[in-house]
Amino acid sequence: MTAEDPESAALGRRAFQVVVFATGFWGGCVGLKDGGVPSPLGPTLDSSHLKLWLRADVRIVCDAGRVTRWIDQSPRRSDATLLQRQLGPQCQVTPTPHVINGVDVPYFSAPVSSTAPNVVDGTLDVDLSFLAGSSYTIFAVERRWADPPTSAEYFLGTSLPSGLEAHQTCAANRNTALSLGYINYEGALWVSIDHGCNGLNASVTAVPATPPAPPVLTTAMFGTSSGRELWIDGAPVAQDLNQMALVTATGGAIGRSIDQTTVSGQDLRYRGDIAEIAIYDTTLSDADLVAIEKGLSARWALRP
DSSP: OOOSSHHHHTOOBOOOOOOOOOOSSEEOOOOEETTTEEOOSBSSOOGGGEEEEEETTTEEEEETTEEEEEOOOSTTOOOEEOTTOOOOOBOSOSSOOOEETTEEOOEEOOOOOSSSOOSOTTOEEOOOGGGTTOOEEEEEEEEESSOOSSSEEEEEEOBOOTTOTTOOOHHHHTTSOOEEEEEEETTEEEEEEESSSOOEEEEOOOOOSSSOOOOEEEEEEEETTTEEEEEETTEEEEEEOOOOOOSOOOSOEESOOBOSSSTTOOOOBOOEEEEEEEEESSOOOHHHHHHHHHHHHHHTTOOO
């Protein structure tokens, strides 16, 4: 694979150490260096490329069984939070089935509000505006508890610009919203990365009769001169040459995509656990991807 630019060709990651201690938060605090910036995940990668880093084993604010803030460990310090006064994902669920490798992880359960129907409860808002016009690499450790019955369930994405939610046509919405998650298309299940009516998809196995599905590491990479790639548990599963970047990236979210209101009649919220998300504003070499994925797989005891 060709890196996005000369600098990208040399990108990599290095191992890091985490120091966890008791606090008022769920989780602990990451070990810091270089003036308080979290260590990057590669040997030569400039930490400025790390734009979002959420880890369930590091620091999450849990209040009355709901996540209210997920602390961003990247240099941007752009926490995932509740901008729309919605219910957050579930945390510290009792009994505790939402554990991955001994760590309580947020459960995105798409509850229905007790006061009014909505499509944001059970999700978090996060600034993903840096994705507009940019290459990127996304790593997500997640575990499905249910499959989309008809349309889609996205664990990460941005929202359609105001005014387009009610007019969801491909002509109007192409390259206006990022969606990463699972779709049900013609009765088959797929993992999908989509910028709007141009998805790159790979077939996946359904959630078993007794959920959940095994946790997986999903990697999505987009390059403005190289196209898109999908990787599952360190193995490439799909690739194309689509080089059209997002023209906008507003309304970023963890646990949903596309819709912020009920005007479209869709509910595209994810139903599952998310243990870690890391996003870079560049593409990475195959060697870097493999090194990163091995580290994440080891931390969360994923399938080799």
